[in-house]
Amino acid sequence: MPATDHLVIFDTTLRDGEQSPGATMTKAEKLRIAKVLEKLRVDVIEAGFAIASQGDFEAVKGIAESIKGSTVCSLARALDKDIDRAAEAIRPAERGRIHTFIATSPIHMKHKLQMQPDEVVEQAVRSVRRARSHVDDVEFSCEDAGRSELDFLCRIIEAAIDAGATTINIPDTVGYAIPEQFGETIRQLLNRIPNADKAVFSVHCHNDLGLAVANSLAAVSSGARQVECTINGLGERAGNASLEELVMAVRTRQDLYTIDTRIDTKHIVPASRLVSTITGFPVQPNKAIVGANAFAHESGIHQDGVLKHRETYEIMRAEDVGWHTNSLVLGKHSGRNAFRSRLLELGIQFETETELNEAFTRFKALADLKHEIFDEDLQAIASHTRQEEDGRYGLVTMQVCSETGVVPRALLTLLMDGKEHKVEAEGSGPVDATFKAIESLVDSGCNLQLYSVNNITSGTDAQGEVTVRLERGGRIVNGVGADTDIIIASAKAYIEALNLISRGGVRQHPQGADV
Ligand code: KIV
Ligand code: ZN
Numbered sequence: 001m002p003a004t005d006h007l008v009i010f011d012t013t014l015r016d017g018e019q020s021p022g023a024t025m026t027k028a029e030k031l032r033i034a035k036v037l038e039k040l041r042v043d044v045i046e047a048g049f050a051i052a053s054q055g056d057f058e059a060v061k062g063i064a065e066s067i068k069g070s071t072v073c074s075l076a077r078a079l080d081k082d083i084d085r086a087a088e089a090i091r092p093a094e095r096g097r098i099h100t101f102i103a104t105s106p107i108h109m110k111h112k113l114q115m116q117p118d119e120v121v122e123q124a125v126r127s128v129r130r131a132r133s134h135v136d137d138v139e140f141s142c143e144d145a146g147r148s149e150l151d152f153l154c155r156i157i158e159a160a161i162d163a164g165a166t167t168i169n170i171p172d173t174v175g176y177a178i179p180e181q182f183g184e185t186i187r188q189l190l191n192r193i194p195n196a197d198k199a200v201f202s203v204h205c206h207n208d209l210g211l212a213v214a215n216s217l218a219a220v221s222s223g224a225r226q227v228e229c230t231i232n233g234l235g236e237r238a239g240n241a242s243l244e245e246l247v248m249a250v251r252t253r254q255d256l257y258t259i260d261t262r263i264d265t266k267h268i269v270p271a272s273r274l275v276s277t278i279t280g281f282p283v284q285p286n287k288a289i290v291g292a293n294a295f296a297h298e299s300g301i302h303q304d305g306v307l308k309h310r311e312t313y314e315i316m317r318a319e320d321v322g323w324h325t326n327s328l329v330l331g332k333h334s335g336r337n338a339f340r341s342r343l344l345e346l347g348i349q350f351e352t353e354t355e356l357n358e359a360f361t362r363f364k365a366l367a368d369l370k371h372e373i374f375d376e377d378l379q380a381i382a383s384h385t386r387q388e389e390d391g392r393y394g395l396v397t398m399q400v401c402s403e404t405g406v407v408p409r410a411l412l413t414l415l416m417d418g419k420e421h422k423v424e425a426e427g428s429g430p431v432d433a434t435f436k437a438i439e440s441l442v443d444s445g446c447n448l449q450l451y452s453v454n455n456i457t458s459g460t461d462a463q464g465e466v467t468v469r470l471e472r473g474g475r476i477v478n479g480v481g482a483d484t485d486i487i488i489a490s491a492k493a494y495i496e497a498l499n500l501i502s503r504g505g506v507r508q509h510p511q512g513a514d515v
Helices: 027-040 054-066 080-090 106-113 117-134 150-163 179-192 212-221 243-252 265-279 300-308 336-345 353-370 375-389 430-442 486-503
Strands: 008-011 044-049 071-077 096-103 138-143 167-172 200-205 226-229 393-401 409-416 419-426 447-455 464-472 475-483
Touching (some): 008 200, 008 243, 054 071, 054 080, 167 179, 167 212, 179 200, 179 212, 212 243, 243 265, 265 375, 430 486
Parallel strands (some): 008 044
Antiparallel strands (some): 464 475
C-alpha cells in the first residue's frame, strides 16, 4: 500500500449521512457543513451522489467550487452515466475524487444485480478506467464486502487497482462484521493481493450491531489507512462509524496506533451541533465525545477525583473537542455589521439582502428575550430564516391556552399559498392542539413519526429546538423549528415538515438495483 503519513479521514455526512430517513439537506446547508468539515481538516468530503437529482448535482458542484482544503468527492455507481455526471460535478474542485462502486457479495450479485461474478469484475474494471479518464483520484468500493467471499474480493480488487483505482474501499454495508473477523479480512486482503501496495485501503462500516467504530479500528490495526465516517454517526439505518469517536479513539490511544489523523479536534463539537441542527437528528446526551453528558461527572466520588487530578476520571479534555468554546458572540446592542461578519465567520452567507434583513430582525427579537446570543443561536436563526422563505405554508400568529383543569386549545393564523386562514383545535396538550389546528386546514395525510425537543444552548431562557418527522407514501422528512417558546418552535417544525413534504422531488438511491 502506498505510504500515507496519516490516517485519511473520508467524511460521508453529506452523502451516506443524508441517506438517513428525513435527513435531506439543501445546497446552502450542505455548503455550511462542508465549510465546517474543511475547518476540521477532513481529508476527503463525499459531497453527494451527483446523478441522484439536479439538487444533488448542484450541491456537489457548489462544494467543489468553494472548498480548497479538502478533496471533494462524488459517489457514482459503476455506470458510465453516473461516472460522467460525477466528473462534471467535481470538475471545479482543486482536488476531486470519483468514488465508484458495485456489489460483490453472492446475495447482492444474484438478487440485486442479477449478474455473474465475471460480469461484475468486467463492469468494475470498465468503470474504474472511465473514472480515471476524468480524474487521477479514483476510489473503488466493493459494496457488501462484509458478506463477500475473500477470493472474489482479492480478484476484483486486483483488477480494479490494475485499472487505476487509487483507493480501495471495503464497506461493511449491512453492519454484519465483528472486529476480530473484519480486522483479519483486511489483513488477508493486504497480504494476498499482489498489487495492494498501489492503493490506499479504506473501510466503511455501518452500525447495525453497534460495532462500526470498533470494526473500523480493527481494520486500522490491520493496515487500513482511510476510514469513512460521518459526524454524529449519521447514516442509513443505525448509521455509519462516527467521525468524532474514531478520531478521538486514535488520538487518545496513540500508545496503540502507529498513525494519527490530521483532524483539528476543537471543531468537533461545533460540527456535531451544526449537523444536528440542520438535519433535525438530536444527539443523545450520553453519546461519546459530543453528547451533553460526555464530560459531565455526576457522582460525588468522580467529581472529587477530577477536582484533585483531572486524569483520575477523564481520558480526554473537553476543550480539546470544542466543548466550552461557546463564546458569547453577540448581544442586544450588536449591529447589523457585527451580525453579518459573525455569520460570515461561521460560513453563513445569505443569497439576498432581504434574507439577511429577515435574519437580523429575528436576531434582534431573540436578543431582547435572551440577551446572550451564541454561535448555535445564529446557526439556528440562519437555518430557519432560509426554510421559512420559500414554503407553501407559514405561521403568522398563534395563541395557546394551557391551564390546569381546562382542555388545551390552540388558535393559529396560518398562511397557505399566500392567503391567511384562522384555525383552532383542542388537544390532549398544547402541542397536540397546535398540530391538530394546523391539520384542520392542511389535511396532509402525513403520519407523525417523531417529535423531539432539545435546547440549543443551556439555561431556561435558551431556544428550544423541535424536530418533527412526518411520513407520507414512504417519503420521510424532518422539520426543525427553534424558538424560546417550545410550543411556537413545535408549530414551526410541523409547518416546515409540511413544506418539505409538499415540495416533493424524487432522488435516486445510490444502492438501488439498476446497475
Ligand atoms: O455502505 C455502502 O456500501 C456504501 C457504498 C456506496 C460505499 O455506502
Ligand atoms: Zn454506506
